[in-house]
Amino acid sequence: QVQLVESGGGLVQPGGSLRLSCAAAGLTFIRYGMGWFRFHQAPGKEREFVAAISRSGGSTYYADSVKGRFTISRDNAKNTVYRQMNSLKPEDTAVYYCAADPRARHSDSPDGYDYWGRGTQVTVSS
Numbered sequence: 001q002v003q004l005v006e007s008g009g010g011l012v013q014p015g016g017s018l019r020l021s022c023a024a025a026g027l028t029f030i031r032y033g034m035g036w037f038r039f040h041q042a043p044g045k046e047r048e049f050v051a052a053i054s055r056s057g058g059s060t061y062y063a064d065s066v067k068g069r070f071t072i073s074r075d076n077a078k079n080t081v082y083r084q085m086n087s088l089k090p091e092d093t094a095v096y097y098c099a100a101d102p103r104a105r106h107s108d109s110p111d112g113y114d115y116w117g118r119g120t121q122v123t124v125s126s
Contacts, residue, residue: 009120022098033104
């Protein structure tokens with residue numbers, strides 16, 4: 001059974017930083033491209049693509065809204081993908097999810113991923 005478990009969320013002031021982790025189990029991690037999405041919990045909103053990383057970690061992809069502030073990385077020895085978030089803004093407040101794609105297409109659509117974690121809340125507020 002595939003499990004993705006996010007951690008590291010919390011409350012942070014504007015301009016602050018957080019590092020999210022996503023630990024994977026039940027799959028051959030290096031065979032999966034990984035992605036991060038977020039959900040702003042507003043009516044009509046869908047999960048928004050944040051970042052994706054290739055199987056090896058050598059290629060990364062970012063949404064324009066986070067480029068230059070967020071960094072995605074992975075440690076295949078630990079079956080874990082990370083996202084470092086700097087210069088956080090109130091509009092970054094959301095539930096953040098990691099997702100796994102066995103085809104490693106680095107898709108920016110939620111439909112491109114087969115497995116999802118349960119999410120971790122990030123709140124940016126003073």
